[in-house]
Amino acid sequence: MQILRCPHSFIQLLLISALVIGFEGAGSVPVPDSNCYALDNSSRLVDFMISLTWVDQSSWIGHPFEYDGKEFDLVVRFCKDVETRGQAGYVDFGRFDPLSYFVSSSEKFDFVQGFYHGDLSNCEQSYDKLGRTAQVNIICGNCVDGRCKGGLGCICSVTQDSTCRVTVELAIPCEKPGPRVFKGFTVGLHPRSWELIYNGMTQFGFDKPRREFSFKTEQTHLTLYMTAIASLSTLVGKPIVKVSPENGLAVKISGSSLTGNHPTTLSPSTLVLDWNCEKSRKTPYEVNVTIPVDGYDPVQFFLTKLCEYNQGAEGGSAKGWAIFGVFSCVSLVAFTLFCCGGFVYKTRVERVRGIDALPGMSLLSGLLETASGGGQSYSRTEEINNAFANEVSWDRSSTSSTQAPTQRPSERTYGAI
Numbered sequence: 473m474q475i476l477r478c479p480h481s482f483i484q485l486l487l488i489s490a491l492v493i494g495f496e497g498a499g500s501v502p503v504p505d506s507n508c509y510a511l512d513n514s515s516r517l518v519d520f521m522i523s524l525t526w527v528d529q530s531s532w533i534g535h536p537f538e539y540d541g542k543e544f545d546l547v548v549r550f551c552k553d554v555e556t557r558g559q560a561g562y563v564d565f566g567r568f569d570p571l572s573y574f575v576s577s578s579e580k581f582d583f584v585q586g587f588y589h590g591d592l593s594n595c596e597q598s599y600d601k602l603g604r605t606a607q608v609n610i611i612c613g614n615c616v617d618g619r620c621k622g623g624l625g626c627i628c629s630v631t632q633d634s635t636c637r638v639t640v641e642l643a644i645p646c647e648k649p650g651p652r653v654f655k656g657f658t659v660g661l662h663p664r665s666w667e668l669i670y671n672g673m674t675q676f677g678f679d680k681p682r683r684e685f686s687f688k689t690e691q692t693h694l695t696l697y698m699t700a701i702a703s704l705s706t707l708v709g710k711p712i713v714k715v716s717p718e719n720g721l722a723v724k725i726s727g728s729s730l731t732g733n734h735p736t737t738l739s740p741s742t743l744v745l746d747w748n749c750e751k752s753r754k755t756p757y758e759v760n761v762t763i764p765v766d767g768y769d770p771v772q773f774f775l776t777k778l779c780e781y782n783q784g785a786e787g788g789s790a791k792g793w794a795i796f797g798v799f800s801c802v803s804l805v806a807f808t809l810f811c812c813g814g815f816v817y818k819t820r821v822e823r824v825r826g827i828d829a830l831p832g833m834s835l836l837s838g839l840l841e842t843a844s845g846g847g848q849s850y851s852r853t854e855e856i857n858n859a860f861a862n863e864v865s866w867d868r869s870s871t872s873s874t875q876a877p878t879q880r881p882s883e884r885t886y887g888a889i
């Protein structure tokens with residue numbers, strides 16, 4: 473075991489500050505852009521940012537804290553890696569896991585960062601092939617002996633536990649932590665997924681209304697699944713849904729989360745949204761879902777819903793089928809009448825033979841083709857639409873077909889009835 477000492481000259485060029493992220497009070501807790509963040513011992517989010525005194529450095533991740541030792545110098549590149557620099561060259565003591573953030577500590581430190589998968593040579597047997605590893609214990613403020621001066625951070629001490637592992641004590645100024653994150657909470661589109669919320673934080677795409685993440689007009693039903701750590705599940709309140717603008721998108725909510733069922737990891741609770749476009753709109757509707765959590769900042773996310781055409785008050789498809797039913801009935805009666813009439817006609821007009829002799833046969837076959845969705849009727853409808861494209865308003869043309877025209881008239885698709 474060896475304790476090394478530290479100069480301050482280089483380190484004084486750095487200014488580290490912890491940025492409080494999230495919006496004050498109510499608001500979502502968006503997942504930070506990088507994994508260089510931590511949840512403190514009361515589950516508050518602390519995101520680390522660096523602002524440098526020189527301009528040409530734009531990225532703050534990887535900025536070095538150096539420590540001059542007797543046998544080797546040690547460098548912690550913040551949220552990146554730990555390495556020693558000596559006569560034998562650089563030796564990698566592990567990299568910061570890109571898939572995980574760092575954790576709060578129950579000991580005298582505020583946060584602990586683990587660095588794994590460093591140089592493997594002579595450390596093949598240690599730590600399950602993780603190679604050289606390092607642990608960086610972060611103190612918010614100053615070292616115990618007060619060696620960091622002013623608002624700057626520094627390495628307080630380096631302890632070499634073995635050839636293959638070092639422990640570093642790093643002091644940096646940490647500012648007031650941000651929102652209180654409801655750890656372990658997930659919201660997903662499937663019972664075992666977390667596209668919207670992971671570990672209490674809103675994922676990219678749902679942190680604010682985003683058109684590229686819109687739900688389509690045709691999708692009138694959405695089920696969301698929520699899970700929470702069982703011991704904390706009673707803290708979860710009932711979701712509150714707000715639509716903006718208020719009129720035009722009818723949203724009915726249901727599901728077990730509204731009937732007081734508490735979500736656990738084994739039995740997710742559901743939030744079902746039945747949404748129906750009553751008024752088409754160029755910009756999507758924004759649905760603000762807030763889930764209050766007792767003692768924590770609320771979980772919040774945004775769903776974006778496209779309404780390219782009206783679906784009517786009762787749902788476009790139901791209406792479409794009703795129209796189809798009436799149409800079929802009328803067709804059947806008309807067909808019967810034509811048949812009888814035709815039969816009578818045929819017995820009188822002997823010189824015309826075959827089914828073509830029936831009066832109104834061409835009209836009837838046209839009708840049948842339309843009803844059966846034959847290819848010919850598509851092009852015919854298309855021609856009509858093109859001809860009247862300037863007169864037929866979008867809304868009217870869309871209510872008359874069961875599926876939406878989404879593009880210019882020439883590109884429209886029509887659903888077979």
Ligand SMILES: *[C@@H]1O[C@H](CO)[C@@H](O)[C@H](O)[C@H]1NC(C)=O
Pocket residue numbers: 513514582
């Ligand atoms: C959390 O850590 C701070 C020091 O950073 C300490 O003052 C506080 O008592 C700790 N809280 C809990 C609940 O451990």
Ligand SMILES: *[C@@H]1O[C@H](CO)[C@@H](O)[C@H](O)[C@H]1NC(C)=O
Pocket residue numbers: 498499712713714760761762
């Ligand atoms: C979303 O709704 C919550 C409460 O339901 C409200 O506090 C918050 O301000 C809303 N956010 C936006 C951006 O409308």
